[in-house]
Amino acid sequence: MKIAKVIVDIPLMQTDKAFSYLVPTDLENLVAIGMRVHVPFGKGNRLVQGIIIDFEDTKNLAEADKQMSLSVPMSKISENLKEIAEVLDLEPVLTEEQLWLADEMRHSVFSYKISCLKAMLPSLLNSSYDKLLTAANGDESYWSQLTENEKINVMKQVKSGEMTVTYIAKSKENKKVIKFLSVINREKLKNLEISKAAKKREECRQYLLELNGKISQKDFPFSREVMKYFIDNDFLEISEVETSRTQSVFDAIHFDEAKELNDEQMLAFQTIITSSEKPYLLEGITGSGKTEVYLQVIEHFLKKGKTAIMLVPEISLTPQITNRFIARFGEKVAIMHSGLSDGEKYDEWRKIRSGKARVVVGARSAIFAPMENIGVIIIDEEHETSYKQDSNPRYHARDLALLRAKFHDACLVLGSATPSLESRARAMRGVYQLLRLTKRANTSALLPEVKIVDMREQINDKSANFSTLLLDKMREKLEKHEQIILMLNRRGYSSFVMCRECGYVVECPNCDISLTLHMDTRTLNCHYCGHQEAIPQLCPNCQSRKIRYYGSGTQKIQEELAELLPEARVLRMDVDTTKTKNAHEKILNKFSSYEADILLGTQMIAKGLDFPNVTLVGVINADTGLNLPDFRASERSFQLLMQVAGRAGRADKKGEVLIQTFNPRHYAIQLAQEQDYEKFYEREMNFRRTLSYPPYYFTVQVLVSHKNKEVVVKKSYEIASLLRANLSEKAKILGPTARPIARTHNLYHYQILVKYRFEDDLEATLNQVLDLTQERENKDLRIMIDSEPQNFV
DNA sequence: AGATAGCCGTAC
DNA sequence: TACGGCTATCTC
Numbered sequence A: 001m002k003i004a005k006v007i008v009d010i011p012l013m014q015t016d017k018a019f020s021y022l023v024p025t026d027l028e029n030l031v032a033i034g035m036r037v038h039v040p041f042g043k044g045n046r047l048v049q050g051i052i053i054d055f056e057d058t059k060n061l062a063e064a065d066k067q068m069s070l071s072v073p074m075s076k077i078s079e080n081l082k083e084i085a086e087v088l089d090l091e092p093v094l095t096e097e098q099l100w101l102a103d104e105m106r107h108s109v110f111s112y113k114i115s116c117l118k119a120m121l122p123s124l125l126n127s128s129y130d131k132l133l134t135a136a137n138g139d140e141s142y143w144s145q146l147t148e149n150e151k152i153n154v155m156k157q158v159k160s161g162e163m164t165v166t167y168i169a170k171s172k173e174n175k176k177v178i179k180f181l182s183v184i185n186r187e188k189l190k191n192l193e194i195s196k197a198a199k200k201r202e203e204c205r206q207y208l209l210e211l212n213g214k215i216s217q218k219d220f221p222f223s224r225e226v227m228k229y230f231i232d233n234d235f236l237e238i239s240e241v242e243t244s245r246t247q248s249v250f251d252a253i254h255f256d257e258a259k260e261l262n263d264e265q266m267l268a269f270q271t272i273i274t275s276s277e278k279p280y281l282l283e284g285i286t287g288s289g290k291t292e293v294y295l296q297v298i299e300h301f302l303k304k305g306k307t308a309i310m311l312v313p314e315i316s317l318t319p320q321i322t323n324r325f326i327a328r329f330g331e332k333v334a335i336m337h338s339g340l341s342d343g344e345k346y347d348e349w350r351k352i353r354s355g356k357a358r359v360v361v362g363a364r365s366a367i368f369a370p371m372e373n374i375g376v377i378i379i380d381e382e383h384e385t386s387y388k389q390d391s392n393p394r395y396h397a398r399d400l401a402l403l404r405a406k407f408h409d410a411c412l413v414l415g416s417a418t419p420s421l422e423s424r425a426r427a428m429r430g431v432y433q434l435l436r437l438t439k440r441a442n443t444s445a446l447l448p449e450v451k452i453v454d455m456r457e458q459i460n461d462k463s464a465n466f467s468t469l470l471l472d473k474m475r476e477k478l479e480k481h482e483q484i485i486l487m488l489n490r491r492g493y494s495s496f497v498m499c500r501e502c503g504y505v506v507e508c509p510n511c512d513i514s515l516t517l518h519m520d521t522r523t524l525n526c527h528y529c530g531h532q533e534a535i536p537q538l539c540p541n542c543q544s545r546k547i548r549y550y551g552s553g554t555q556k557i558q559e560e561l562a563e564l565l566p567e568a569r570v571l572r573m574d575v576d577t578t579k580t581k582n583a584h585e586k587i588l589n590k591f592s593s594y595e596a597d598i599l600l601g602t603q604m605i606a607k608g609l610d611f612p613n614v615t616l617v618g619v620i621n622a623d624t625g626l627n628l629p630d631f632r633a634s635e636r637s638f639q640l641l642m643q644v645a646g647r648a649g650r651a652d653k654k655g656e657v658l659i660q661t662f663n664p665r666h667y668a669i670q671l672a673q674e675q676d677y678e679k680f681y682e683r684e685m686n687f688r689r690t691l692s693y694p695p696y697y698f699t700v701q702v703l704v705s706h707k708n709k710e711v712v713v714k715k716s717y718e719i720a721s722l723l724r725a726n727l728s729e730k731a732k733i734l735g736p737t738a739r740p741i742a743r744t745h746n747l748y749h750y751q752i753l754v755k756y757r758f759e760d761d762l763e764a765t766l767n768q769v770l771d772l773t774q775e776r777e778n779k780d781l782r783i784m785i786d787s788e789p790q791n792f793v
Numbered sequence B: 001a002g003a004t005a006g007c008c009g010t011a012c
Numbered sequence C: 001t002a003c004g005g006c007t008a009t010c011t012c
Helices: A058-068 A074-079 A096-109 A113-119 A148-160 A186-191 A199-210 A224-232 A263-274 A290-303 A319-332 A342-353 A364-368 A397-408 A421-428 A468-479 A553-564 A583-592 A633-645 A667-673 A677-690 A709-726 A762-774
Strands: A002-008 A018-023 A036-041 A046-057 A128-135 A140-142 A163-170 A177-183 A236-242 A280-284 A307-311 A333-336 A359-362 A374-379 A411-416 A433-437 A449-454 A483-487 A496-499 A516-518 A523-525 A532-534 A547-550 A570-573 A598-601 A614-619 A656-661 A698-706 A732-744 A747-756 A782-787
Touching (some): A002 A036, A002 A113, A046 A113, A096 A113, A263 A280, A263 A411, A280 A290, A290 A307, A290 A411, A307 A364, A307 A397, A319 A333, A319 A359, A319 A583, A359 A364, A364 A397, A374 A397, A397 A411, A421 A433, A468 A483, A468 A614, A553 A570, A553 A598, A614 A633, A633 A656, A633 A677, A698 A709, A698 A762, A762 A782
Parallel strands (some): A307 A359, A307 A374, A449 A656, A483 A598, A483 A614, A570 A598, A614 A656
Antiparallel strands (some): A177 A236, A496 A547, A516 A523, A732 A747
16 A cells, blocks of 8 residues: 655645545556645545655554554554545656755745745646536536626535536646648559549649658648648548747757857866866856856756756846857757746746756746756856745745755856855855956957936936936937947836826825826726726816826836937837837847837846947936835945946947936945946945844845734734744844835735844744734734845835 | 534524 | 524644
């Protein structure tokens, strides 16, 4: 008798443990750890998906009985176990390493085991359920397709026995296949009588007789009717071959050879490949050729028969980057990013799982790629906050990369022009080995000249957004037929609707935030809860007609540009213009083929783009991110400015950068102008030390939410005192305080921040805090725990 | 989550 | 006392 330990797919505290199920005898040799199963669960024995994480041997149970002499022997209990209803996989979808990783993850993410496991699977493999309802007369209907009223009606009928229910767990899995045609009965085909009128059929016969092997249905050079004729008469056979949905990308790529490394790059490369003992922090200024180092390191490990994972921030996972990897490694590359459909993601996942892909390039979740024999893991732009997931299993890709690298004895490379203070501090302490690239790889490319424009002196000018200097520079570049990138810091600049008469701003009824204007749908939307309403004609407060739109930052700037520089061709890139698939790529292609003079956009244009003809970068508002109530505000601003400055002068033309700001004396802006990471690091570390923030202290945030404000306040104070009681004197507990946006989704949010260095009881205490939601009086209370939170706003 | 056992209130 | 709704409890 074989007993499987199954984690069921019900993300709840009460079900967050392994349940034991009997493996039916005929499946005994088929099941394995890491497979998905359907198991009967609860009183109604409804089918629930689960994942086998272990087996229990009944032999051991018998032995345990002997030793422990329990009142109810373990082997007896096993008789009452339910059986696994169905095995969903022919081979495990999770590797043993991934199961181990999920265990490790749980110490820091304060989430359910099943959530950790599911984060590692492509969403297509997370099947959904439906109920099939059968009426007495045999009519069938699906629960999911009923209206609310019908559901109530059906429930009554089910209760009275007029209808029966069957649970069906439908798996969304689907594989894309290519249909191939191959000729059969070739001899007969030669003698087939075809009427003289059927010229196409005759033509097709000749074609088929000469055809060697298979041809895909898509490429078959005859019409469907002709094809059908030969199929129906048994001369053609259709076979299906599984394929990858992203296959087509590979067809258009030109292969690319390794470039020669300069001495700095070579040193970095040599150091990385010689040892995997410590993680490396590769600190290289923009344009210093980090990517080429990555490519050659990966190549090195591929030659040794190993595999590689390359993480890139989602936002810079542009074709410009991915194509470089595909060009170097061809079909050995799998790409994982959110732009892919579920089907495409599944295809890439299978390509990895089967071992066909040896290099994975992807965003955060690609750290879970089921690779074997990993030689190197690279995290580019390691300071990016998008490596930390800001929902459910709140993992940081960097932490998991450390674990996986250790597991595989692989190299870990963290690369950045402006490393996070955490990583840089570790490098200083010798936890990471620091490698530097200080020269631009293209030696003729000079570092851009950066100027600060004090916007306080511009108050009386015509435009509030453009300084005279920036406008002059732009005119100059336009005349020289050079291109310009303009960046607008989106934060704090979103569009809203305000009454000019009384100052009323339309706010979300569920959240304490003004609604954002969406010109494309002509609605006001809430970015937090999704609430949507029409744009009012009259002010809802004073009935005045003087209600005015304050269009999206970028939109507004675009309009202004049209007035100030009517001759300039402007491309806008922001959330609105990149909604559709590949829109991102199209805009960039247009800009690189010089169909526009100015690329105007939000932070998304700061990352990794390389346009040789761009000689001017203008930052319209450098400060909006600076004054946010977040201790990383300066770090973020500095990193962003450094990054966007790197977009200028990538080739032999000298680049210029203009930073417009109301805080010209702020160190983040000053040091970005000087392009001096070292100084910034020192300065910022000082600040972090004085205020006991990371990297000197670790942080954990506890977020408490409830629809009633008094309850949140009361409960969060209770939690804070629980923390104070259980943690040492040295831990600093901040709060509770209301979140910057105190109410969203009709819930009030309060937060507590714990700063600590060594707290042995922290994990246990935080789990205790989570347990509070289990008490009946706290039923509607939501508690979220975020270790090392990245965003406080 | 979702089914159920147990508890209390009201209608007959 | 019978039925219905509501809540606490458990799920191998």
